[in-house]
Amino acid sequence: VNGQIRWWKKNGSKLSYGFLNLETGEESETGRLSSDYAKSMIKDIKKSNRATWMQKKKTRKEVVYANPRWLNSTHGDFYGSIAPVLKVNGTDTTWCFVDRQGREVRSGYKRVRISIGDDDQNVYYACELPDRYCILTSNNEELFADKVIKDVDLPDPNFGDEQDFALSISDKWGVFSRDGNTLIEPQYDSLFSSRFGLYAAKVNGKWGFLDRQG
Numbered sequence: 001v002n003g004q005i006r007w008w009k010k011n012g013s014k015l016s017y018g019f020l021n022l023e024t025g026e027e028s029e030t031g032r033l034s035s036d037y038a039k040s041m042i043k044d045i046k047k048s049n050r051a052t053w054m055q056k057k058k059t060r061k062e063v064v065y066a067n068p069r070w071l072n073s074t075h076g077d078f079y080g081s082i083a084p085v086l087k088v089n090g091t092d093t094t095w096c097f098v099d100r101q102g103r104e105v106r107s108g109y110k111r112v113r114i115s116i117g118d119d120d121q122n123v124y125y126a127c128e129l130p131d132r133y134c135i136l137t138s139n140n141e142e143l144f145a146d147k148v149i150k151d152v153d154l155p156d157p158n159f160g161d162e163q164d165f166a167l168s169i170s171d172k173w174g175v176f177s178r179d180g181n182t183l184i185e186p187q188y189d190s191l192f193s194s195r196f197g198l199y200a201a202k203v204n205g206k207w208g209f210l211d212r213q214g
Helices: 035-047
Strands: 004-011 014-021 027-033 051-056 061-066 082-089 092-099 104-109 111-115 124-128 133-137 149-153 164-169 172-177 182-188 199-203 206-210
Touching: 027 082, 082 104, 104 124, 133 149, 164 182, 182 199
Parallel strands: none
Antiparallel strands: 004 014, 004 061, 014 027, 051 061, 082 092, 092 104, 111 124, 124 133, 149 164, 164 172, 172 182, 199 206
16 A cells, blocks of 8 residues: 555564565565464465465565555554554564654554545544553544543544544543544443444433434
């Protein structure tokens, strides 16, 4: 995507992964797995009919290039200036983001969720930290940096979303526009982002639907 494609290389029991620059032909390695963790990952990758596995006879290394639309549990695509990458330190794993030169620009996330439109535009990441979430755009812009977000339901452009975000603030859910304006005050026990202009919300054990004006 956008001039970059993901790769994996298998050498014995080890599996490395990174990005290939389609313009320059240069590869950047962003991570490496070994032992049983790598074996499980290799098995999952080979099973996917959305990736092509090839063996280089001279080096006895295997290389796989993924379909750009396929997300997996090692690294994601570039939809802008950054991409998510799994970091492994022994048995501990966290997620970081790298720029197009392979340099780490953000780190320390337990999990990363992504929302992508059909045209690969309006891409958002929900990044879980130990005590809160942060929300990033594909160009490394942090949204709602002034809020302590406990959970988030990302907008889905495939459902005609207004790019509004359902956020849990102080254990209550509300809706906020991309530029930070409050559309629906946090007061619900649960709330999902817009589906064609309606928000499913739960309060006092009952579900209902809200419009953008609440």
